[in-house]
Amino acid sequence: MTILPEIKPQGPDTGPRHVAIIMDGNGRWAQARGRPRLYGHHAGARRVREIVSSCPEFGVEYLTIFAFSTENWKRTQTEVAGLMNLFRRYIMKEMQELLRNNVRVRFIGDRFRLDDKLRGLMDQAEDVTRECTGTNLTVALNYGGRDEVTRAAKRLARDVAEGHLGPEDVNEETLPKYLDTYVLPDPDLVIRTSGEARISNFLLWQSAYAEYEFIDTLWPDFTKDIFGDLLKGFDARDRRFGAVTA
Template identity: 50%
Template sequence: MPQRANAPHPGTGGGKPPRHVAIIMDGNGRWAKARHLPRIAGHRKGVEAVRRISRAARELGIEVLTLYAFSSENWRRPEEEVRDLMGLLRRFLQTEAEDLIREDVRLRVIGEYRALSADLVAMIDETVARTQRNHGPMLVIALNYGSQAEITAAARRLATDVASGGLIPDEIDEARFERALATHDLPPLDLMIRTSGEQRLSNFLLWQAAYAELMFVDTLWPDFDKAALEAALEGFAARHRRFGGL
């Protein structure tokens, strides 16, 4: 059976750092509740953790770090909390843009982020554009992202190509489908980490995680630091990745 075009090869876990790490950043609210603080205080600490871990990832040689910042389901949260989260995103873009440029980091955003407010979309587009000449590691932020919606959109694009006569159904294989995803030009996902002890993927990178190593850690996201990331990488290095083989 032919291997997917960008599929990793068996054994790449042993002793080697992952190229692409994704993190479900969970636990901000519980961090705040344990300290009798409002939820926004947990989210502020969570932004500090984003800065800390994005730098740690670069120091540890990770090529791509993908962070689940705001899911398509997060709109169900109270309006005040959503407004606070958008404010923190604005502040992050304002304060981090120059550091990303200086540290040669490329910023990417995946998800339906254009549904956000016009001023925020403009800030995102400007920051992404300013970092595109960089050649270093990549920071990918998933905003208003849902994996089922991403997969559905990819299927719709391929169906449109078939309907227009530009594609025949037999030409649709795994590699062709992957090229229709938002992550088509990224390395395969090697490691998925979720903080706070919850053990589910929450509609994040479902296709991409097919053969990723999964780690669920009890640490709440605001407390996740370089040592915790190093421990996850050590655990990854100890695993033997077979991808269905022996």
């Protein structure tokens, strides 16, 4: 396992440092307009740019977006193929824009089911933006929380079997080092759009003490102003992490 250097904190001390978003509602947004579901996914991709570009203004250092889950393969072959093509086009189109805006890109999830061209573009985007020091954008692609923990447990078990780690060394500090997100701080705030009130297998380990916001807005209608209002609401929350406020 390769350990990357931890990213130094940037930005203000108040507000959420790391925001994760379950971008839901693209298909329903399109169908409400009499358009195919892929039309909504394209609209949702354009919305990503606005939210990413607003992060420095709001002091958000890390943004993680849920683009495609391990369960999304159950969708129709037409929709899955269209989404894969959209991901390839988005990465190619946005790579230089992200670089100009000093955005560092990472991908989490199991890449092996993705096609060679998409995996190559993902590697290229990570490499091109590696030295960027602004917003840290993480895209969860073919990602599932249970799948991530399972893969981490397998790597950890392999290290124990090979003698690199003792069974007594396995604890809450050890396991996260084997997760896809091992160089990222845990999310402070998780937002889900579209009115659904579930976490859908997203960042299960990392979000143990995250604050949640479930809102009715469909993702293509999720604006910078809505994002800003949710961040302001976060500042008013009392985060005790199991303790009692004096």
